[in-house]
Amino acid sequence: MRLEELVGQKYDTLNENDLRIWKYILRHKEACKKMAIQDLAAACNLSHTTILRFARKLGLEGYSELKLYLKWDDESTDGIGQNEITLCCEDIEQTMSYLRKRDCSDIFDLFEQSERIYAYGTGQVQKSAAEEMKKNFIFMNKQIVNLDGEAEMKIMLNYCGPRDLYFLLSHSGENPFILNIAEQLKKKGSRTISVTRVGNNSLSRICDISLFFYNHLVKTDNWDNELYMTSQYFLINEMLMLKYMEYLAKARQLKGS
Secondary structure (H helix, E strand, O other): OOHHHHHHHHHHHOOHHHHHHHHHHHHOHHHHOOOOHHHHHHHHOOOHHHHHHHHHHOOOOOHHHHHHHHHHHHHOOOOOOOOHHHHHHHHHHHHHHHHHHOOOHHHHHHHHHOOEEEEEEOOHHHHHHHHHHHHHHHOOOOOEEEOOOHHHHHHHOOOOOOOEEEEEEOOOOOOHHHHHHHHHHHHHOOEEEEEEEOOOOHHHHHOOEEEEEOOOOOOOOOOOOOOOOOOHHHHHHHHHHHHHHHHHHHHHHHHHO
């Protein structure tokens, strides 16, 4: 598992000092690989015991293992991986395990409270996933409006309000346009749900509810473009549909009892 994924899993347990350490590591990965614990502590203006506590919060034995994870992250970007199929399958399995265990009643409560539901994706895959979400929920008699493009999204800012719910789909959760949109929606009182890869990202912190999936940078051996598997967007859509069916069935049972 990558260091970024460990941080994502433990994010709720991290305090302000932990996040300061993590932000420094993200911005200075190469330098941190060679730093002694005292050097990193000085760079963050913290004690070395605070650095050690951060590593242990991530489930690591200590600072040496933290540096080892940084090295593994670096190695994952060179050459072509012999275990990529296994790793991609593990990403899907982790995503499914997370979705299976997650209680989505907070999402569906917002469904019932909202007059209008919208979905917006930042890239082509995300736009396709937003369109698929719309199609899936038609079968559940729940209309989701797919906003296709930045122009449509900007127009909706003029009409959004507290009774509106927005799904915001982004891979990294750091797209400047969608971050600005999320902030504007928050000011208007609209509720927001982010769908991003697991990790400490800005969009998930802004939104009311966050859904995550696991993936990693696939080793592509000198290809110019980065490659990530993105089928998890569609897994999330289908699991949401199934869980919504379950939610409605339970609601009918309670109403009938």
